[in-house]
Amino acid sequence: MEKLDWGNLSFGYLKTDYNLRCRYRDGKWEEPEVHTDEYLNIHMAATSLHYGQESFEGLKAFRGRDGDIRIFRPDENAKRMAASAAYVKMAFPGVDAFLKMVEQVVRLNEKYIPPYGTGASLYIRPLLIGTGAQVGVHPASEYLFLIFTTPVGPYYKDGFKPIDVLVDRDHDRAAPLGTGHIKVGGNYAASLESQELAHAKGYPAVLYLDAKEKRYIDECGAANFFAIKGNRYITPASHSVLPSITNMSLKTLAADMGLEVESRKVEFAELPTFDECGACGTAAVITPIGRIVDETENITYEFAKDGKAGEITTRLYHRLRAIQLGEEPDPHGWVMSFR
Numbered sequence: 001m002e003k004l005d006w007g008n009l010s011f012g013y014l015k016t017d018y019n020l021r022c023r024y025r026d027g028k029w030e031e032p033e034v035h036t037d038e039y040l041n042i043h044m045a046a047t048s049l050h051y052g053q054e055s056f057e058g059l060k061a062f063r064g065r066d067g068d069i070r071i072f073r074p075d076e077n078a079k080r081m082a083a084s085a086a087y088v089k090m091a092f093p094g095v096d097a098f099l100k101m102v103e104q105v106v107r108l109n110e111k112y113i114p115p116y117g118t119g120a121s122l123y124i125r126p127l128l129i130g131t132g133a134q135v136g137v138h139p140a141s142e143y144l145f146l147i148f149t150t151p152v153g154p155y156y157k158d159g160f161k162p163i164d165v166l167v168d169r170d171h172d173r174a175a176p177l178g179t180g181h182i183k184v185g186g187n188y189a190a191s192l193e194s195q196e197l198a199h200a201k202g203y204p205a206v207l208y209l210d211a212k213e214k215r216y217i218d219e220c221g222a223a224n225f226f227a228i229k230g231n232r233y234i235t236p237a238s239h240s241v242l243p244s245i246t247n248m249s250l251k252t253l254a255a256d257m258g259l260e261v262e263s264r265k266v267e268f269a270e271l272p273t274f275d276e277c278g279a280c281g282t283a284a285v286i287t288p289i290g291r292i293v294d295e296t297e298n299i300t301y302e303f304a305k306d307g308k309a310g311e312i313t314t315r316l317y318h319r320l321r322a323i324q325l326g327e328e329p330d331p332h333g334w335v336m337s338f339r
């Protein structure tokens with residue numbers, strides 16, 4: 001392996017040595033296999049390719065200050081994939097098999113876990129796809145569950161800086177009673193047009209409003225939205241919002257800090273009353289939001305004073321990072337660690 005410049009890795013794909021694969025055939029899951037090949041050989045009529053019968057997860061392994069390897073709440077990713085699989089009618093190997101395979105694939109690729117202090121991590125991507133051939137719209141009878149890893153760089157190369165977000169009323173990533181609550185590729189396909197239009201205007205992310213009334217805040221790109229208002233941590237509750245594990249954790253940490261936590265419908269009209277806003281997810285933990293620009297109404301809502309992230313947002317970010325890296329105690333037992 002060439003010497004990697006950990007601090008300058010992007011959030012792209014870099015080959016590691018091994019991936020793990022497990023097949024479902026004849027009504028049962030087979031034993032996981034270690035592979036070095038990055039390619040799959042699947043039937044051209046596989047249901048994942050035509051009808052989107054697939055789900056993925058994203059989590060990270062960190063090298064702690066003490067040298068231990070830490071993975072943040074992998075049991076939650078396993079449970080979420082089980083829920084996604086159930087909704088799109090896929091077989092799922094089970095939470096325990098998922099966790100074992102996560103640990104094994106990380107151990108196999110241990111040399112790609114970035115050293116402590118670089119801000120980089122080993123991204124873990126579990127993927128579940130329908131591989132059985134089917135032309136009619138039905139669940140497949142064969143599935144492949146695989147996990148690959150790839151090292152990713154620190155999200156904030158030049159500091160924890162607030163971003164500008166564009167309100168998008170012209171696209172929805174998920175329907176009110178659709179698939180927004182599960183982690184399936186189709187939601188991402190549905191978001192690409194919106195994301196590209198925002199990028200072309202210079203915005204790194206869009207803010208989606210609820211698909212039905214455009215009255216409530218839904219998600220911020222592929223991340224959950226939260227706001228701080230006085231002593232309150234407020235985040236949208238909606239069927240079309242993906243239950244983010246980062247957000248779930250931030251709610252707990254906010255409560256630990258003495259904030260009141262509100263998971264409820266959040267009206268777009270409440271924006272001017274918020275002190276701080278952010279987006280959260282595994283990739284960045286928190287992306288502070290500096291401005292929310294509403295081109296339709298020609299209003300810009302400002303949340304960052306002097307271009308800096310808010311105080312509570314910053315504290316939450318550092319607290320979660322410190323738990324992931326083993327710098328501070330993990331009172332809720334979130335981290336799976338091994339050497």
Ligand SMILES: *Cc1c(COP(=O)(O)O)cnc(C)c1O
Pocket residue numbers: 058183219221222223224242243244245246247280281282283
């Ligand atoms: C994955 C994802 C998130 C973030 O979830 P985490 O578990 O925090 O990584 C948020 N929104 C969407 C739409 C997602 O797909």
